[in-house]
Amino acid sequence: MATEAARRGFVLRESLGRWDVKLSPYLFISPFFVVFALVGLFPLLYTGWVSVHAWDLLGGEQGWAGSGNFAFVLGQRQFWVALRNTLSIFLLSAVPQLLVATAIAAALDTNLRNKTFWRMSVLLPFVVMPVAVTLIFGSMFGERYGLVNRTLADIGLGPIRWHTDPLASHIAIATMVNFRWTGYNALILLAGMQAIPRDLYEAATIDGATWLRRFFRITVPQLRPTLIFVIITATIGGLQIFDEPRLYDQNGLGGEDQQWMTMTIYLYKLGWTQLNFGRAAAVAWLLFLVVVAIGLVNLAITRRIATSEERAT
C-alpha cells in the first residue's frame, strides 16, 4: 500500500512537472498575447466588421454594406488627395528627421563636456505638448501676419503661401513633426551607438580609417537593429499623423482644397463630422494596408543597406 501511495504521488508529481514544462512557458508569455488580443487584434477585427456595414457613429449598425464602403471611399477624389498628402508629409518628415537624428546622435557620441546637459536639451522639444507646438508654429506660418513670412519680407523675399500651397503646407507641418521627434530619435540612436564595442573603432583607427569611414563602415552597420526600430516607428507615426494637420488651421479639416488633409483627418471627417462610421472604418483598414506595405518596403531597404555594408567590411 505504502509503495502504491508513493507511486501515485510520484505519478502526480511527474504529471505536474510535465504540465509545468508544457504550460508554464505559455502562461509566462500570455500577458503579452492577452493584452495584444484586447488592444491590438480585437480593434482591428472589429474595425473590419464595422467597415462592411452601414454604421452610424451614434446610431450603431444600420445593415450589411459588403464592399460598398470601400468602393465609395476608393471612388472619392478626397481619398486619393489624402493618400498623396500622407505620403508627402511622411517623406518630408521621416527622411530629414532620421538623417539629422543620426548626425546629432553621432555628435553626442563623441567626447563632449556636460554630456547629460546636451542629451537633455536634445529631448526638450519632445517634452512640449504637441498642441502647444502646433499652435505656436501655426501662427508662425500665418500667411499675412505670420512671423516666417514677415521675416521673408524683411529680407526681400516674397511671401510663401503656407496655408494655400499644398507643398508649402506639407513642409510647414513636417517642420512641426521634425521639431518634436528628431531629438527623441537621436537619443534612441545614441543608445544604439553607445552599445557598439569601442575596440572596433580602435582597431579601425590603428588601420588608418578616417572618421567618416569609421562612421559608415562601423557605426551604421552596427546600428542596424536600432535603425530598423526607429524607421519602423517613424513610418507608423508618420503615416498616422493627426495632431499637427488637425490643429494647423481653425477648422481642422485639412484646408479648403484638402491641401494638408491626411488619411487620419479624412477618416475623422467621415466618422465624426459626417457620422458615417462604416466609411471611416473602411479608410482605417485601407490605411492599415498602406502602413503594412510601406513598413515591409522599409524593412527590406534597411536590411539591404546594412547587409551590403557588412559584406563590404
Added chain:
Amino acid sequence: MKNLRSAGRVLGATVVAALALAACASGSTSSNADNGPITLTLATFNKFGYSDEMLAQYHKLHPNVTVVQNIAATSQAAQDNMFTKLAAGSGLGDVEAVEVDWMPKLKQYANLFVDLTTPETKTRWLDWKTQAATVNGRLIGAGTDIGPEAICYRSDAFAKAGLPSDPAGVAQLLTGDWNNYYSVGQRFSAAHTGVAWFDSAGATYQGLANQYHNFFEASDGTVVATTNPDVKNAFVSVLNASSTSSAHLQEWGTDWNAGLANGAWATMLCPSWMLGVISGNGPKIKDWKIANVFPNGGGNWGGSYLTVPTQGKHTAAAKELALWLTAPEQQIAAFVTTGNYPSQVGAYSNPALTGATNPYFGNAPIGQIFADRAKAVSVTPYKGVKYAAIMQAVQDGLTRVESKKQTIDASWAQVLSDIKALS
C-alpha cells in the same frame, strides 16, 4: 495681461475641480447627489458671456454646487468634441453648449439628452427658437441667444473714403439689397484707403444663406443645394464682389484674428454675438460703430443652446443650472458683457436690455439696435441634418477662389462633387 490672468483663473478652477473630484471619489458613493458637494462642468465655446462672477453667484444660491467652465476655441472644435464623446458614452460636460447649425444632427439622437421641459419653459423663448430644439415634445436644448444681424463698420475708414460716417448716415447708405452693399463697397474700394470693404466672402455668404427658408435642404430633408439657383447665385455674386472688396481672410483663422486686430477691413456682418469678438480681438481699434441696418432686410446668424447629456452623473442638478443660465436675467447680463442677444421673450421688455449701451462701439444703444434687428428678421431658415456639412463644402469653395487656387467655375464644380459625396 488679461489673458494671463484668466488663464490663471482657469488653472485655479481646474485645480479646485480636480480636488473636488478627488474628494468625490474618496467619499461614499451612496451620497445624495442633491445634497452632497458636487462640481458641474459647463462646456461652451467662443464667448457665451457666462462670467466668473455669474458662476460664483450660482454657487452662492446653491452652496453645494461648484461650476467649472471649459471654453472651446471654435464652434467646430466644440462640435467635434461633442460627437466624439457622445459616441464614447462618456467625457462630456454636465452642461454642453450647442450651436443652432448642428442642432439638427443632435435631434436625431434626442434620447441622449435630458428633457428640459418645465411648465415655465413653454413660454420662455421665441417660438422658433424652442421649435428648433424640440423633438416630439422633448425639449433637448435651452435657448441662450439669437443672432440678429446689423452692420458693424469703422467710422474713420468711412470718413477717409468720403462716405458718411455717423451710424444714422451709414444706415441710410446701406439700406437696400446685397447689390447695394456691394456697390457701396466698390465706391469705398475706389478711394484706396488701404482697408478692405469686408473680411471674407465666406462670412458674407453666411448672411445671404440665412435669409432663405429652404436654402440647402427642402423641409423634408432632401438636399437641394446642388439644384437651387439661389445657392449658386449667392456663390457667384459674393465672389464677384470679393475680387475688389474682400480682405480675403478666412473667418476665425489666425490671419483673420490678426486682421481684425490690425483693422484690415471696414465693415462686417454683425450678429449680436460678434460684438464681443470684435472688441475682444481689436482693443487698439477705436472707430468700430454699429449701423442699424442689414442688406435685404433682416437676418439671423447663429445663436446657441445649452443641453444636458444623459451620460452626466448629476443630470438633475445640471438641468437646474442650464435653466438658470438661460433665464432672462442671466442672458441680459451676458448681453451686457458680450452682446449675445437674448432669445428669451421676457427679456425684451426689461429696461436693462432695452437701455443697454456699449462703450467700445461709441456708446451705441445696442439694446435698441438689436431689438430692431430682431424685429426685421422675417425668415426662419430650415436647417436639416446635412446643413453644417454642406455649408462647410460651400465655404471651402469660396475660400478656394479667394486664395486664388481656382476660378469660380472650377471651384463651384468641386463644391457640387463635395456635396454629392455627403450622401
